[in-house]
Amino acid sequence: MAPSTPPVSSRAPRSDGADTRARLLLAALRLFSERGFAQTPVRAIAQAAGTNVAAIAYHFGDKAGLYTATFHELLGSSHALIPHFSAPGLGLEEALRRYFEGFLEPLKHDDLGRQSLRLHMRELLEPTHVWPEVLERECRAPHQALARVLCRHLGVRRLDAEVHSLAFSIASLVMQMWTQRDALEAIAPALARPAAVNAWTRRLTGYALAMVQAEALRRQIVRPAARKRQKAPT
The missing domain is CATH 1.10.357.10 (Tetracycline Repressor, domain 2)
Known part of the structure; x- marks a missing residue:
């Protein structure tokens, strides 16, 4: 794991897009590491990140995509x-x-x-x-x-x-x-x-x-x- 800059989404960024993505990753890392993939609902992640479930779909596609991103984007690969x-x-x-x-x-x-x-x-x-x-x-x-x-x-x-x-x-x-x-x-x-x-x-x-x-x-x-x-x- 090495520090790296999170890849930029291929979609047009929202004004708060980078900040929302980062907050989702941090919240997901904490909750996934504590509860595991199956026991962590997307609503809990969105709530912890101060956003909504739609933001997860926008930035990562779905829960599985967010989970994958937590392995590579925050501390790199x-x-x-x-x-x-x-x-x-x-x-x-x-x-x-x-x-x-x-x-x-x-x-x-x-x-x-x-x-x-x-x-x-x-x-x-x-x-x-x-x-x-x-x-x-x-x-x-x-x-x-x-x-x-x-x-x-x-x-x-x-x-x-x-x-x-x-x-x-x-x-x-x-x-x-x-x-x-x-x-x-x-x-x-x-x-x-x-x-x-x-x-x-x-x-x-x-x-x-x-x-x-x-x-x-x-x-x-x-x-x-x-x-x-x-x-x-x-």
């Missing part, structure tokens, strides 16, 4: 980060720094970040029409992009199980920051503040570099040993 951290020619450290910078940016928006996490966790437990797109665009595509970056810097021609494991391990550093916010606040409050996100970006980049270096060393050790076993007389 993980898919949109891919060109940022996987651009050709980036050094490994810069690629990893951009990766963490993008995925941790929503934590600077504390309330929105919490609600977005709840929404994603609820979607994981109670899948809706959005789940296939979330799985593909928000999970599989960024993972594959990170894995390709790792392959390039490890000198690996084909994506193998070890590179997948490394990519998942690096991504888990982000997930820990997202899912353990309450624990972090209770144990080390200063590290949970939005102002600490930039420091976390630098720190996690260093941790991830060490993980990649460890994998590179492991491959240097394992490959010669495997070749020796293959050449050993039977």
Whole structure:
């Protein structure tokens, strides 16, 4: 999830259109994250946004369209980060720094970040029409992009199980920051503040570099040993 400007509607905007759309998205994010898709009536969203049900139809088509928009418009999309951290020619450290910078940016928006996490966790437990797109665009595509970056810097021609494991391990550093916010606040409050996100970006980049270096060393050790076993007389 990365900050992005909500896309402009193809329809002619009303004078208060942008503000109404934003209020609907904020109200929908809060209510959907608390109640889930099925248990959130459109009238409740419209009331919380200070508008009417017709505004939902005008801006999003229907409840399903509004629900989909809450995943992508307020804090952006993980898919949109891919060109940022996987651009050709980036050094490994810069690629990893951009990766963490993008995925941790929503934590600077504390309330929105919490609600977005709840929404994603609820979607994981109670899948809706959005789940296939979330799985593909928000999970599989960024993972594959990170894995390709790792392959390039490890000198690996084909994506193998070890590179997948490394990519998942690096991504888990982000997930820990997202899912353990309450624990972090209770144990080390200063590290949970939005102002600490930039420091976390630098720190996690260093941790991830060490993980990649460890994998590179492991491959240097394992490959010669495997070749020796293959050449050993039977």
